[in-house]
Structure formats: structure tokens, C-alpha cells
Amino acid sequence: MTQSxxxxxxxxxxxxxxxxxxxVLSTALLLALVGWILYLLFDTEQxxxxxxxxFAYEGIQELLLRGLGNTLKAFAYASVxxxxLGGLLATGRLSDHRVFRWVATLFVEFFRAMPVLVMIFFIxxxxxxxxLPALVAGLTLYNGSVLAEVFRTGVNSVDRGQREAAYALGMRKTQVMTHVLVPQAVRAMLPAIISQLVVALKDTSLGFLITYxxxxxxxxxxxxxxxxxxxFIPVVMVISPIYIGMCVLLSWFATWVAKKERRSPKTKAVEVPPAGPGTLLPGGGPPAGP
Structure with a gap:
């Protein structure tokens, strides 16, 4: 008999x-695959x-470090x-004015459909x-257009009752967006935002095609x-783990930010002891009757 x-x-x-x-069979297959790859690498004298x-020469090490610094520089500019740009376009797409919505939608759909490499080469x-500016501009136009859809979808995913309750309290649209909708949407959007930033980080490698x-x-x-x-293979074996490590660190940072928001003391409720007979309220008055 099996429990359920x-x-x-x-x-x-x-x-x-x-x-x-x-x-056991899956592990054996994976080990066999790894062994076969190692055999090929040794057989081709890699x-x-x-x-x-x-990699033992100081000049080569400086070349790699300089290249890594340039990659991080391009990623920092492009991500910010x-x-x-994504926030600006998302604001346009969520606007009540039809002209702003149409312009933002046309911009987003055009640059989201364009290949990144084509934009970089054109610029x-x-x-x-x-x-460097050509690489950053191409990455910004593409990733900003994708992030605009992420932001718009995240804001629209918040329960409609939150928006209606805020308007009922007399808040303006800007206040509703900044104080009610966006803070709640950020938690839902964070995984998609980090995934897109990882794409931007990897796409910085397209810069070598324009001699960056x-x-x-x-x-x-x-x-x-x-x-x-x-x-070639040794270079790939050195560079690939560094790219993977940067992407993992980026994901770890996003997870840390999300956990820090959940542990914020502003979200903790204050424990109120039950009132006994004859207990006065904080204002000094008697407790309310039944």
C-alpha cells in the first residue's frame, strides 16, 4: 500500500x-558524455x-582584463x-492620450523586431x-523596447481593485502609479528584468564585430x-566561465534585492495585545461597547 x-x-x-x-542510468550517460568530450579535447591536443x-604572460592577462573592463563598461551604460528608456516607453504605452500610446507602440514594435546586430552596424x-556609443545605442534601443513591454505587463498585472481603491482615496494617476502600482509590480517584473539584463550582458560580445x-x-x-x-578551445574554456559567472552574480544580486524587500521592517505588522475589561484606548477614552 502506498501513502498519499x-x-x-x-x-x-x-x-x-x-x-x-x-x-543511475542518467548519471552514467552524463559521465559518458563528459568523458567523450574530454577524449576529443585530448585527442586534438587542446x-x-x-x-x-x-595565459601565463602579463601582456595577455592585461589584454583580457582590459577587455573585461570594456565589457562591463558597455553593459553598465546599456543597462541603465x-x-x-523602458520606463519612458512604458509610460507612453500606459498613457491616456492616444497619440502618446501610438508613438510609443510604434517605437517599441519597430525596435523590438529589429535584430540587434543590424542596429549596431547601422549606427x-x-x-x-x-x-562604444554604437554598441550601447543598439543594445539600449532593443533592450529598452523589450523592457517597456515587461514594465507595461507588470503594471497591468496588479489587481484592478488596487487601482480603483487608490482613485477612490483621491489620488492622482501619477501617485497611483508611483505609490501603488509600481511597487507591487516590481516584484513580479524582477525575474523578467534580470533575464533581459543578462541578454544585454551577453550581447555586448557583438561589439567585437565593430572593432570594440x-x-x-x-x-x-x-x-x-x-x-x-x-x-581557440583554451580561450573558450577561459572566457565562458567568466561570462557565466557574471550572469550568475547578476541573478544573485536580483534575488538578494527581492529578499531584502520582503524583509523590510515597513511591512511587518505591529502586534496589539487583546484589551481586557476596563482597558482604556490609546486616546484615553473607554473601550467601545458591543
Missing amino acids: TALYDIPGPHTRKRHLLYG FTGTKWSP LSLA FVALKVQP EEFLHAGKLIASNLDYDLP
């Missing part, structure tokens, strides 16, 4: 054995000293401007803008060096 809960039946002994077998020797080549000296551009210079036997 409100959601599912607790597995019995035969089911647990079957699940254990599935787990771990030779010649291919890994460039994208959030600002860099046609408008003759320097690599970011992290991937530095890796390309090292990987194409014939003196080190074209160390």
Missing part, C-alpha cells in the same frame, strides 16, 4: 527502485602547453539607459558613430595567434 498526499501518491518500494535505476602558455557604419575591444574581442586576438598554435 493532497497532490500525489508517495512512491512505493518498486517505484523507488525504478527511480533509482533511472537516476591541453598542450603551447596552447595554454599565452535601457531601464530608463556604426551609416551614422559614423564610435564603437571588449572581452570577446580580446579572446579572438589570442585565439587567432599562430605563435600559440591557434588556442
Whole structure:
């Protein structure tokens, strides 16, 4: 006999054995895949000293650090401007004026549908803008348009009763938006916002196509060096964990912010002891009768 809960039946002994077998087989397949990849890497001599020797030189290390700094600089500019542009466009799309809604909708739909690389190339080549501003502008236009939809959807997801109650109290639309709707919508929007910022962080790698000296551009210079036997795979194995680490840190920071908001002392209720017979109210009057 198997016990049950409100959601599912607790597995019995035969089911647990079957699940254990599935787990063992899956683990064996994953280990076999990892072993096969390692065999290919060793077979193609990707771990030779010649291919890994460039990372021991101070000049190569400085090149990678400079590229990483340029990547973070482009991401910082693009993320701040994208959030600002997204908020502005979302305000336009939520406006009561039809003209503002149409203009904001046209802007959002156009730049959200345009490939990021096309926008970057157009700004860099046609408008003759320097690599960093061209990269930041392209990332801002695309990610700002996507974030505008995230902001608009998040605000509209708040219970309609919250909006109506605020208007009933005599609050203006700006006050309703800033004090009632946006604070509640931020918690729902935060995962989508962080996901889009991660996309912006990874898209900074497109800068190497317009000769912007970011992290991937530095890796390309090292990987194409014939003196080190074209160390493409070692460069990928060094750069990829750093990109992954930056994305994980960004997600961790968002989780930390969300937990800090939930632990805010402003949201804690004050415990009021039950009133006994003859207890006076805080104002000094007698307790209300039944």
C-alpha cells in the first residue's frame, strides 16, 4: 500500500527502485558524455602547453582584463539607459492620450523586431558613430523596447481593485502609479528584468564585430595567434566561465534585492495585545461597547 498526499501518491518500494535505476542510468550517460568530450579535447591536443602558455604572460592577462573592463563598461551604460528608456516607453504605452500610446507602440514594435546586430552596424557604419556609443545605442534601443513591454505587463498585472481603491482615496494617476502600482509590480517584473539584463550582458560580445575591444574581442586576438598554435578551445574554456559567472552574480544580486524587500521592517505588522475589561484606548477614552 502506498501513502498519499493532497497532490500525489508517495512512491512505493518498486517505484523507488525504478527511480533509482533511472537516476543511475542518467548519471552514467552524463559521465559518458563528459568523458567523450574530454577524449576529443585530448585527442586534438587542446591541453598542450603551447596552447595554454599565452595565459601565463602579463601582456595577455592585461589584454583580457582590459577587455573585461570594456565589457562591463558597455553593459553598465546599456543597462541603465535601457531601464530608463523602458520606463519612458512604458509610460507612453500606459498613457491616456492616444497619440502618446501610438508613438510609443510604434517605437517599441519597430525596435523590438529589429535584430540587434543590424542596429549596431547601422549606427556604426551609416551614422559614423564610435564603437562604444554604437554598441550601447543598439543594445539600449532593443533592450529598452523589450523592457517597456515587461514594465507595461507588470503594471497591468496588479489587481484592478488596487487601482480603483487608490482613485477612490483621491489620488492622482501619477501617485497611483508611483505609490501603488509600481511597487507591487516590481516584484513580479524582477525575474523578467534580470533575464533581459543578462541578454544585454551577453550581447555586448557583438561589439567585437565593430572593432570594440571588449572581452570577446580580446579572446579572438589570442585565439587567432599562430605563435600559440591557434588556442581557440583554451580561450573558450577561459572566457565562458567568466561570462557565466557574471550572469550568475547578476541573478544573485536580483534575488538578494527581492529578499531584502520582503524583509523590510515597513511591512511587518505591529502586534496589539487583546484589551481586557476596563482597558482604556490609546486616546484615553473607554473601550467601545458591543
